[in-house]
Amino acid sequence: MTDTKTGDDKTLSVEKKKTLTLKRPSVEQGTVRQNFSHGRSKSVVVETKKRKFSRPDERPETTPAPAPAPAAAKPKPAAPQPAPQRQRERPRPAPGGNRSGVVLNELSKDEIEARRRALQDSKVREAEERQRAAEEAKRRAEEDARREREREESARRQAEEEARLKAEAEARREAEEEARRRAPPPAEAKPEPEVDSDDEARSKSKGAPVKRAAPKPEVPRPAAKPRGDDQRRRGKLTLNRALSDDGETRGRSLSSMRRRQEKFKRAQHQEPREKISREVVLPETITIQELAQRMAERAVDVIKFFMKQGQMLKPGDVIDADTAELVAEEFGHTVKRVAESDVEEGLFNVEDKAEDLKPRPPVVTIMGHVDHGKTSLLDAIRHANVVSGEAGGITQHIGAYQVEQGGQTITFIDTPGHAAFTAMRARGAEATDIAILVVAADDSVMPQTIESINHAKAAGVPIIVAINKIDKPEADANKVRTELLQHEVFVESMGGEVLDVEVSAVKGTNLDRLLEAVLLQSEVLELKANPDRSAEGVVIEAKLDRGRGSVATVLVQAGTLHTGDIIVAGNEWGRVRALVNDRGEQLKEAPPSMPVEILGLQGTPLAGDRIAVVESEARAREISEYRQRLAREKSVARQAGQRGSLEQMMSQLQDTGLKEFPLIVKGDVQGSIEAIAGALDKLGTDEVRARIVHSGAGAITESDVSLAETSEAAIIGFNVRANKQARDAAEAAGIEIRYYNIIYDLVDDIKAAMSGLLSPERRETFLGNAEILEVFNVSKVGKVAGCRVTEGKVERGAGVRLIRDSVVIHEGKLKTLKRFKDEVSEVPAGQECGMAFENYEDIRPGDVIEAYRVEMVTRTL
Incomplete structure (x- = not known):
């Protein structure tokens, strides 16, 4: 009763105040704000027909409100919610009292109406949110279903395509097997239509409604024109084919179709080709x-x-x-x-069988000090005049000759004895079996004699001592033997094993004994070589001959060298055009231990390079290119190490003041150029050195003059001359060309020229001391010191130092030097004089004046 009455009162109060209630603005009616993630929101207009609940104030006035009591009772569940801020301090109703009546009395009608509208709005929003969530879930489900259908469709299409390709491949394989079984068919048999295999392949893949992927129309051929597999492969015209084909063009082969199909499969599936391991x-x-x-x-x-x-x-x-x-x-x-060096594998040091080895002549090197008679001794042995051809009687080149003694052949190599040819002599020792050490009986052991001993010991060859010039009155052979003991050369007469022979090259004394000693030593060594194999040897000398090209003097060490052989010598290669012996005769072949001149090389090799015969020009060219590349790399590395960076060069010039003397050296043979380079290198100091810009064997050409002009170098010719074009170019460019035929003169001239690059030396000479007795002030002159010369003399114009308490406080020149009233040139010790300094007047009695003279002395290397 109470609740009903309370509800009626509330309803009446609402209807009575209907025109005064708070009504939401028309703009906001039906608008719902939708919130999304990341703070985004959106206003959505909701139509009235979609609402499940309508607000009471929007109903038509003519329509009565049904069941007002239940509508008024609806806010009852909202009573436990916290009240607005202004109502929280109101007293709670007494327990057991009428709670609704208290609320009705406490709350105004406007507040009740506002609460009811808020409740209805919240219910409307909840309903709309539930509806939107349902729609979103439905949309997502539809999207997932669509994606699943697409995946299934794609997988189905892929499976159909694979099945179709597999079926086609199977059909072609069966067709090939059938064709192989039928081949060769009888001549009168009808060729089976080849299209059946394609029909079979299509029938196998008919379950999948997929179009054929073969782009060419030639694959499905009509069945009305059958062709056999053998005719398709051979393309021959037979009687049956001529009668049945009506001039049909040749069709694709099975291999062509298979290749096209594999290409298509790779394009479709990006299948990698089969990997081939190499x-x-x-x-x-x-x-x-x-x-x-x-x-x-x-x-x-x-x-x-x-x-x-x-x-x-x-x-x-x-x-x-x-x-x-x-x-x-x-x-x-x-x-x-x-490795790149494998191209040289098997070129040298080929092992020979013991049964193939045969005796060979010994190779003898004549070594010793300069002017001890080596060439004269060889001349006497050969009965030919070799010395007359050498400039100044000095051997400039390595020569090789053969002589006979008692039916046996001996090969002699004559090496220069001058110190500049040390490297050449070292190579001569390496290519030899026996070394004859020539020592003059009057000079005894000299520095280059000791070098020759060291070279022979380093090469491991036995030594035979030839004591020459025993015909001279001052000759003392025992002195030679005694001095050789100091260098561990023990001759037989001194209880050793080294053979020694006293000879005279001028009178020909004991030359036979010397040759017999050589043959005896060779028998002990048991010298053998295999003449039936490809040749190996060493280049003794090489030069560039104007008429014959590159000429190399070669000592054959193993095998036999034939005309026409393809050889490699150092960085060069070529085909042997001619073999010339020491007497100028042309040979067809050169056996072991024979020295010959070889013509036909592409370039000039270096003395000491090893030569070998190869089987083809291709390999010779390959080896030569490899060696040239190595030489270039070494040269670049060496130049880079010497040159360094620009900063290093500048700092080197500033710190050390190094000056270079550029030269271009042209010689007749390679050995002479090496000797000149070694001699010039020894002339260098920390201040100046010779730099060989270019060197080579052959005449001086116009290109050498151009290079000299560019590098500001001097040109030196050793036993060569410049052609007319080179002379004209040198005269036009103002470049001097110097010719030499003796290495002494060349080295002396270069030494004098390099000395001119040295800065002169400042040399100071002490003259005397003078003591200041009194200082005078002279008008227009300044302070003048009255002095007495205590030591030496004082000269006018000399340098002077003012010394006070043993400390130099000024250094300059004298302005005036007078004795009494006259200007004098010098004042000796014990006399008095007047002196004045240039631009200096701080002089006191008791100071000491030291006089000296400065001289610039030219220096030499």
Whole structure:
């Protein structure tokens, strides 16, 4: 009763105050704000027809409100909610009292109406949110279902395509097997239509409604024109084909169709080709392009591999063997490492069988000090005049000759004895079996004699001592033997094992004994070689002959050298055009231990280079290019080490003041050039040195003059001359060409020229001391010191130092030097004089004046 009455009162109060209630603005009616993630929101207009609840104030006035009591009772569940801020301090109703009545009395009607509207709005918003959530869930479900259908459709299409391709491949394989079973068919048998295999393939893949992917129309051929497999492969015209084909063009072969199908499959599925593992030969360095070609891979793929490793390279970049091996193994290939030096493998030191070895003549080198009679001794042995051809009686070249003694042949190599030819003599010792040490009985052991002993010992060859010039009155052979003991050369007469022979080259004394000693020593050595193999040897001398080209004097050490052989000598190669012996005769072949001149080399080798016969020009060219490349790399490295950076060069010039004397040296033979270079190198000091810009064997040409003009170098010719064009060019450019035929003169002139580059030496000479007795002030002159010369003398214009308490306080020149009232040139000791300094007047009695003279002395190397 109470609740009903209370509800009626509330309803009446609401209807009575209907026109005064708070009504929401029309703009906000039906507007709901939708919140999204990240703080986004959106206003959504909600139509009235979609609402499940309508607000009471929006109902038509003519429509009565049904069941007012239940509508008024609806806010009852909201009573426990916290009241607005202004109502929280109101007293609570007494327990057991009418709670609704208290609320009705406490709350105004406007507040009740506002609460009811808020409740209804919240219910409307909840309903709308539930509806939106349901729609969103439905939309997501539809999207997931659509994606699932698309995946299933894609998988189905892929499976159909694979099934179709598999069926076609199976059909072609069966067709090929059927064709192989039928071949060769009888001549009168009808060729089976080849289209059946295609029909069968289509029937196998008919379950999948997919169109054929073969783009060419030639694959499905009509069944009305059957062709046999053998005719299709051979393309021959037979009687049956001529009668049945009506001039049909030749169809595709099975291999062509298979290749096209595989290409299409690779394009569709990006299937990689079958990997073929190769053995890749890797040198010490290789470019990326060359590596890719040897692996049969694309250079782009190799570069991509390096990019994955963090390296940006180009196809032309060079990588080392270790890196190339890693790349090749990564691509699935095996590696075979080879070195560039492998091109020389098997070229030298070929092992010979003992039964193939035969005795050979000994190779004897004549060594000793300069002017001890080596060439004269060889001249006496050969009965020919060799010395007369040498400038100044000095041997400038290595010569090789053969002589006979008792039916046996001996090869002699004559080496120069001058110190500049040490390197040539060292090579001569390496190519020899026995060394004859020539010592003059009147000079005894000299410095180059000791060098010859050392070279022979380093080469491990036995020594025979030839004591020459015993015909001279001052000759003392025992003195020679005694001095040789100091250098561990023990002759037989002194209880040793070294043979010694006293000879006279002028009178021919004991020459036979010397040759017999050589033959005896060779028998002890048991010298043998295999003449039936490819030849090996050493270059004794090389020169550039104007008429014959590059000429090399070669000593054959093993095998037999024939005309027409392809040889490699150092960095050069060529075909032997001619073999010339020491007497100028042309030979067909040169056996072991024979010295010959070889014509036909592409360039001039260096003295001491080893030669070998190769089987083909290709290998000879390959070896030559490899050696030339090595020589270039060494030269560049050496120049880089000497030159350094620009800053190092400038600092070196500032710190050391190093000056260079550029030269261009042209000689008749390579050995002379090496000797000149060695002699000039020894002349260098910390201040000045000779720099050989270019050297070579042959005449002075116009290109040498151009190089000299560019590098501001002097040109030196040793036993060569300049042609007319070179002379004219040198005269026009103002370049001096100097000719020499004796190495002494050349070295002396270069030494004098290099001495001119040395800065003169400042030399100071003490003159005397004078003591200041009194200082006078003279008008227009200044302070003048009255002095007495205590030591030496004082000269006018000399340098002077003012010394006070043993400390130099001024250094300058004298302005005036007077004795009494006259100007004098000098004042000796014990006399008095007047002196005045230039631009200095701080002089006191008791100071000491020291006089000196400065001289600039020219220095020499």
